[in-house]
Amino acid sequence: MGVKSEIITSDIKANKKKSFIKRYFGQFDLQMMVIPGLLFIFIFNYIPMYGVIMAFQDYDIFEGMMGSSWAGLEHFKMFFSDPRFLEIMRNTFVISGLKILICFPAPIMLALMLNEVKNMAFKRTVQTITYLPHFLSWVIVAGFTMSILSTDNGSLNIVLEKIGLIDGSISFLAIPEYFWTIIVSTNLWKSIGFASIVYIAAIAGVDQQLYEAAALDGASRFKQIFLITIPSIMPIIVIFFILEVGNLLNAGFEDLLILGDSAILRSVSDVIDTYVYRVGIGSGRYSYATAIGLFKALISVGLLTLANYIARRNGNSLW
Amino acid sequence: MRKKSIHWYLLLVFLLTVGIVAGCSDSDTTESVEEEKNDSETNDEAGEEDELFVFGEETLEISMFGNYDWYTMPGWGDDVATAWIKENKKVDITAIDGGGNAEQKLTTMIAGDELPDFIWTDRGASVERLREGGALVPLDPYLDKYTNLRDWFGEEGINMLRSDDGKLYQFPNWYNSSPFGNAGYVVNKGIYEDLGSPPLETTEDLYEYLQLVKENYPDVIPFETGIDGQGINVLYSAFAEGESPANINNVAVPNGDQLTSIFMDENYTESLQYVSKLFREGLITQDALTQDQDMVIEKVTAGNIAVFASASPTDHARTGHYDLLEEDPDGGYFMIHPIHKEGLDPNEVYPGSYNMMGWNVSVITKGAEDPEKVFAFLDWLTGPEGQSSLIFGPEGEYWDGFDEEGFPQFTEKYYEDPEGLAKVEEDTANFQWNGNSNFLDTAKANFEESLPEEHRNWTTHWQNTITWDTQYDATQYLNISPIPESEEGIIQQRVGEVFEEARAKAVYAQSDEEVEQIMEEAETAAQDVGYQQLLEFQTEKWQENLAIVAGE
Numbered sequence: 094m095g096v097k098s099e100i101i102t103s104d105i106k107a108n109k110k111k112s113f114i115k116r117y118f119g120q121f122d123l124q125m126m127v128i129p130g131l132l133f134i135f136i137f138n139y140i141p142m143y144g145v146i147m148a149f150q151d152y153d154i155f156e157g158m159m160g161s162s163w164a165g166l167e168h169f170k171m172f173f174s175d176p177r178f179l180e181i182m183r184n185t186f187v188i189s190g191l192k193i194l195i196c197f198p199a200p201i202m203l204a205l206m207l208n209e210v211k212n213m214a215f216k217r218t219v220q221t222i223t224y225l226p227h228f229l230s231w232v233i234v235a236g237f238t239m240s241i242l243s244t245d246n247g248s249l250n251i252v253l254e255k256i257g258l259i260d261g262s263i264s265f266l267a268i269p270e271y272f273w274t275i276i277v278s279t280n281l282w283k284s285i286g287f288a289s290i291v292y293i294a295a296i297a298g299v300d301q302q303l304y305e306a307a308a309l310d311g312a313s314r315f316k317q318i319f320l321i322t323i324p325s326i327m328p329i330i331v332i333f334f335i336l337e338v339g340n341l342l343n344a345g346f347e348d349l350l351i352l353g354d355s356a357i358l359r360s361v362s363d364v365i366d367t368y369v370y371r372v373g374i375g376s377g378r379y380s381y382a383t384a385i386g387l388f389k390a391l392i393s394v395g396l397l398t399l400a401n402y403i404a405r406r407n408g409n410s411l412w
Numbered sequence: 413m414r415k416k417s418i419h420w421y422l423l424l425v426f427l428l429t430v431g432i433v434a435g436c437s438d439s440d441t442t443e444s445v446e447e448e449k450n451d452s453e454t455n456d457e458a459g460e461e462d463e464l465f466v467f468g469e470e471t472l473e474i475s476m477f478g479n480y481d482w483y484t485m486p487g488w489g490d491d492v493a494t495a496w497i498k499e500n501k502k503v504d505i506t507a508i509d510g511g512g513n514a515e516q517k518l519t520t521m522i523a524g525d526e527l528p529d530f531i532w533t534d535r536g537a538s539v540e541r542l543r544e545g546g547a548l549v550p551l552d553p554y555l556d557k558y559t560n561l562r563d564w565f566g567e568e569g570i571n572m573l574r575s576d577d578g579k580l581y582q583f584p585n586w587y588n589s590s591p592f593g594n595a596g597y598v599v600n601k602g603i604y605e606d607l608g609s610p611p612l613e614t615t616e617d618l619y620e621y622l623q624l625v626k627e628n629y630p631d632v633i634p635f636e637t638g639i640d641g642q643g644i645n646v647l648y649s650a651f652a653e654g655e656s657p658a659n660i661n662n663v664a665v666p667n668g669d670q671l672t673s674i675f676m677d678e679n680y681t682e683s684l685q686y687v688s689k690l691f692r693e694g695l696i697t698q699d700a701l702t703q704d705q706d707m708v709i710e711k712v713t714a715g716n717i718a719v720f721a722s723a724s725p726t727d728h729a730r731t732g733h734y735d736l737l738e739e740d741p742d743g744g745y746f747m748i749h750p751i752h753k754e755g756l757d758p759n760e761v762y763p764g765s766y767n768m769m770g771w772n773v774s775v776i777t778k779g780a781e782d783p784e785k786v787f788a789f790l791d792w793l794t795g796p797e798g799q800s801s802l803i804f805g806p807e808g809e810y811w812d813g814f815d816e817e818g819f820p821q822f823t824e825k826y827y828e829d830p831e832g833l834a835k836v837e838e839d840t841a842n843f844q845w846n847g848n849s850n851f852l853d854t855a856k857a858n859f860e861e862s863l864p865e866e867h868r869n870w871t872t873h874w875q876n877t878i879t880w881d882t883q884y885d886a887t888q889y890l891n892i893s894p895i896p897e898s899e900e901g902i903i904q905q906r907v908g909e910v911f912e913e914a915r916a917k918a919v920y921a922q923s924d925e926e927v928e929q930i931m932e933e934a935e936t937a938a939q940d941v942g943y944q945q946l947l948e949f950q951t952e953k954w955q956e957n958l959a960i961v962a963g964e
Contacts, residue, residue, distance in 0.1 A: 153545070154523055154541075154545065155545030243702070357913070359912075372905060
């Protein structure tokens with residue numbers, strides 16, 4: 094049985110092979126359209142990858158890639174033995190995790206809530222107001238945040254003082270314990286509206302007859318949300334979740350760089366990307382920066398595959 | 413199966429070809445070797461020819477790169493001073509812009525082998541990296557032909573600037589042999605006199621005064637520290653007799669002939685305990701470590717502070733002084749002699765430091781077609797004619813000719829039109845690549861002395877009476893930092909982070925004991941990443957410097 098089936102499959106493959114070129118030229122007009130795209134990806138995404146060689150060299154900018162001496166896994170070892178390594182990994186996972194935990198479901202909830210709003214004018218207004226912050230750069234958002242939270246003349250301190258909740262000003266941005274809350278809430282404020290657009294669109298595509306049928310059967314609005322809306326948009330939620338998990342090591346960069354850039358906050362704000370920027374690029378240690386980048390990329394691919402594998406077992410996967 | 417693998421082989425071959433082509437196009441080792449040869453040939457020729465390059469006879473085009481994120485060169489010839497140079501000396505300068513990310517731009521230029529004629533950058537690591545990569549032209553052959561640098565900077569200074577191979581690559585900026593610098597304490601005169609002008613000499617006096625300010629002026633910030641908490645570093649000097657905040661920048665304290673841990677330094681710990689006490693009691697601005705320059709300027713120019721200490725408080729206090737004078741003729745700012753801890757010698761307190769090498773340097777690269785001409789230009793610019801034209805404008809306006817000592821003779825317009833004069837200097841600020849402090853300070857001081865006191869410039873007045881006498885000569889600590897990629901460089905970066913964090917934590921500490929504890933923890937953390945090795949490296953460099961300064 095085993096031998097026979099092997100022969101059969103290899104025959105099939107051989108047949109397919111033979112016809113490959115024929116089939117290829119048979120659809121040459123279509124292939125012509127694909128080739129530029131493939132070339133583009135090859136040239137701009139694959140060729141530059143040879144740069145990862147730097148991670149295994151003591152890259153010397155004057156000698157270039159060909160002249161630099163090999164360093165083996167030295168740079169990786171250096172990163173793993175850096176006294177800040179554990180702290181950086183913890184911050185990366187915690188900040189990222191908090192963002193997934195809070196900033197991922199929030200837009201879904203917003204979309205579900207907006208879907209229940211019957212007044213179109215109000216719905217549109219809320220949508221517009223919530224998605225506008227997405228277009229502000231982090232420099233501006235961080236500027237807002239800093240002036241709201243500052244001690245001399247910061248509005249939050251003034252409000253809290255006026256209503257008698259606190260006695261003296263609190264320097265919010267100088268207390269490490271508050272930092273994660275601040276960073277996650279500013280991210281939430283900035284991203285919630287824009288992220289919800291996709292879900293709103295998905296919800297709009299749900300077959301209205303399902304709701305009518307459910308209503309006839311006596312399902313309440315809540316039941317309809319949980320039994321019709323959410324299951325209908327589940328594939329989209331899962332796909333976004335997989336992408337989000339693949340991004341787990343991208344805990345954010347500009348936000349942390351601007352808001353968390355003080356020595357007192359470094360122990361809670363330093364993530365892989367800010368560390369690479371400061372230590373690697375900032376002081377010209379390109380090999381070191383590349384090694385950390387490669388390490389991050391490998392873990393991200395692993396996470397993405399893992400998330401996709403789990404999702405595939407439930408029938409909704411990216412590939 | 414076989415056919416299939418042929419496909420893959422083809423792909424592999426193709427990939428490799430592309431890889432090799434891409435890789436080879438990047439390597440320009442052969443080219444640069446040739447260029448090096450060419451350059452050294454021209455160098456030799458230049459050395460043999462004794463003809464001096466004279467400006468104005470032929471047009472000289474020079475390209476430059478300012479290795480600072482903030483640096484954008486204004487158009488050469490857009491202001492009166494450079495327009496005059498461009499027209500009369502036929503020198504035209506174009507800048508390569510860093511686009512806000514100088515490091516990256518410089519790296520791109522190095523990798524692409526497209527270096528400009530000269531690069532304006534910080535001394536130390538960035539220069540060493542270029543030199544080790546063989547990108548710089550030694551300046552020694554030209555020193556005797558064009559002599560302004562040697563005349564004004566001196567042989568000792570040149571020796572201090574020499575690299576490990578014994579050659580000089582760097583052209584200094586704002587070099588000086590006499591003390592300079594503005595670090596110290598500025599006091600708000602209106603508030604001070606209103607509170608009965610209490611003595612302000614010791615740290616105790618300061619503490620009591622700040623408390624008094626807080627009670628009487630709840631909206632005024634008693635002690636302003638400038639950006640990055642500079643004033644906190646200034647306060648260190650009050651506790652460390654014969655030392656200066658340069659120790660803080662070095663993260664090392666001299667002890668006999670060794671540089672030792674700053675975390676174990678009692679003076680530093682004591683100064684942080686003092687700062688932390690002031691901070692806890694709301695006597696120091698609560699944004700000390702987080703504020704930006706704009707916030708500081710606003711407070712200082714509005715007179716919203718009682719005492720202001722920083723590395724150069726005069727910059728904004730000068731503007732503030734004249735603003736405050738308009739509101740109240742008895743107000744304004746004045747400077748006090750540096751604060752000291754009770755029992756220390758007040759004459760041995762240095763709130764700031766200077767070094768003879770000045771601020772930064774220009775280096776001429778192998779990208780320069782004729783390095784000699786570039787050097788000739790830089791040398792001319794740092795000489796009397798160049799400096800006078802650049803700072804005081806073209807001859808005939810604010811100055812006319814030189815006196816017998818070689819300093820410009822100022823015209824009446826010089827003091828009749830201070831705004832116009834200030835504009836010339838301001839407009840050329842970003843062309844001042846090799847300012848000659850010796851020359852300018854002497855020229856200005858000679859002139860100031862001839863003026864009645866009320867006409868003297870506020871900054872110049874306090875420089876002459878207080879700040880210049882209280883700056884520490886830190887030339888001995890020059891270039892004691894390792895290259896970032898080296899083992900010690902990595903340690904330095906890590907120790908630097910430990911230090912920064914410890915300093916910030918100490919400021920926010922709740923008690924003196926906590927400050928001590930923070931310092932102890934920082935010491936352990938720093939030693940764990942190799943602090944001792946760094947200190948030994950720095951000690952060695954420091955001892956070498958001391959030997960040079962001593963003239964060995």
